[in-house]
Ligand SMILES: NC(=O)C1=CN([C@@H]2O[C@H](COP(=O)(O)OP(=O)(O)OC[C@H]3O[C@@H](n4cnc5c(N)ncnc54)[C@H](OP(=O)(O)O)[C@@H]3O)[C@@H](O)[C@H]2O)C=CC1
């Protein structure tokens with residue numbers, strides 16, 4: 001049976017374009033059981049919306065015969081042809097936009113970080129639950145086939161034995177001096193800095209590779225951390241977090257916008273060997289290499305599909321909504337709250353407050 005899902009895309013920017021690429025490619029290839037139809041682009045400027053449709057190559061052939069409407073945010077929320085809203089705007093906008101979407105009766109997939117702090121995340125989780133609408137933070141990394149492969153090896157076949165330690169780094173030289181102070185990476189009013197933007201992925205690896213449980217069920221862990229706050233921008237451009245689980249395993253989870261990161265970007269050390277993760281962008285794990293201490297043949301898992309990688313979470317959302325589920329089992333809301341509260345804790349440990357926290 002084919003599942004059809006009608007999307008409204010909020011914010012005609014960078015990540016929205018990468019997201020819609022995968023929806024359109026999926027339709028063009030007639031891959032799998034889901035057809036994603038983009039019915040509306042919500043944007044601050046109709047010119048931007050039209051340029052978005054052209055630049056991101058949304059056309060009637062790859063969008064099930066539909067050319068999306070270009071609308072104001074307000075009109076997108078009122079549009080009966082929108083069933084789920086994808087929110088691809090800077091972090092501090094997420095709270096009011098998710099709220100507005102839910103109050104308009106829409107399901108929501110919201111980009112990471114879900115909100116700036118746990119307090120705001122809790123508010124939205126309670127709202128979605130009270131309205132019985134689907135809500136998920138778009139932590140696409142968790143849905144990649146490479147992660148499914150690795151988790152099976154770690155937690156089902158247990159071929160790597162006991163997990164001892166994880167190094168995971170998401171760093172890239174953002175050439176900050178060349179960016180305007182109003183850039184979302186730099187501006188404290190746009191919740192700039194590394195922890196919320198890319199450190200969240202390093203923390204995500206600490207959550208998915210060191211623990212097989214989620215949210216309220218998760219294994220207990222403690223955190224110690226350092227953030228380096230930039231003297232001019234007053235946001236964090238180096239973030240180092242150590243996560244120690246009750247069983248003794250540790251995650252050394254780092255992020256930086258001052259410098260490029262290593263390859264492999266992650267190394268997981270276990271009693272029977274180790275796994276290394278490779279990617280251009282550590283948010284989308286493309287390749288995993290598993291090496292065993294006993295000399296048996298290493299396993300290399302690679303998945304080159306032509307998708308950016310957003311299709312995995314988008315399909316998961318479509319299956320959930322069509323089945324009437326209001327949360328996703330891989331990225332449930334309790335896990336979002338756990339990660340948000342971990343990031344709150346790191347910021348508190350380092351005296352780093354955003355204006356949105358008050
Ligand atoms: N999953 C992933 O790999 C990635 C996720 N992200 C997340 O997506 C979100 C958006 O990032 P990105 O696409 O890079 O951002 P952009 O800077 O490209 O902005 C996206 C859109 O948000 C709106 N917007 C931008 N700046 C402002 C502002 N100052 N005030 C109000 N609205 C604004 C604009 O929408 P309009 O069209 O209405 O003008 C813009 O097109 C972030 O939360 C980020 O964390 C980002 C990159 C990768």
Ligand SMILES: O=C1OC[C@@H](O)[C@H](O)[C@H]1O
Nearest residue numbers: 112172185197198281283
């Ligand atoms: O989510 C992200 O992943 C890729 C980064 O370049 C970007 O800044 C961030 O938002």
